[in-house]
Amino acid sequence: MYHIGVSRLEITRIQKIIAELDAQVPALDADRRIHPRIDFSHPMWLNLPADPGSPWVRVYSRNLSTGGLAFLTRKLVYNGQYLIIAHELNEKCPQLVLCKTCFCRTVELDIMEVGLAFQAVEADPTNVRRVPPDWTKLVLQGDWLARRATPNPATNSL
Secondary structure (H helix, E strand, O other): OOOOOOOOOHHHHHHHHHHHHHHHOOOOOOOOOOOOOEEEEEEEEEEEOOOOOOEEEEEEEEEEEEEEEEEEEEOOOOOOOOOEEEOOOOOOOOOOEEEEEEEEEEEEEEEEEEEEEEEEEEEOOHHHHHHHHHHHHHHHHHOOHHHHHOOOOOHHOO
């Protein structure tokens, strides 16, 4: 199994958590999706454009639909936060996907489950994970924490 630098022990632990989550009986209002989801466990890269240096972190997906994705991570994110997924699934070309966080909840002491809604997609033929400049602008406009973390030169020149 290809696994982006995740140890066998970590993969086994994540797979166990996913199996436990999938075995739970959902509440009546738990599945409010418009698009049906499928189980989809796959390691991938996630970019945090609002964090200093825009780091790429490893995540492990839980399920997928045509409208979004759920994944497990150790990183706490907040509703409305923009994230970027880099993946190389069945497409002939790697892709970058701009997403917006719908929820983040703790499933174990150090593991969070995050739900994302897809916003835009770009081909990444060289697989360098370079974020499109217009996405950076969108993140800054639509993400209150990113705006707070990024100084505005117009207001700082006084």
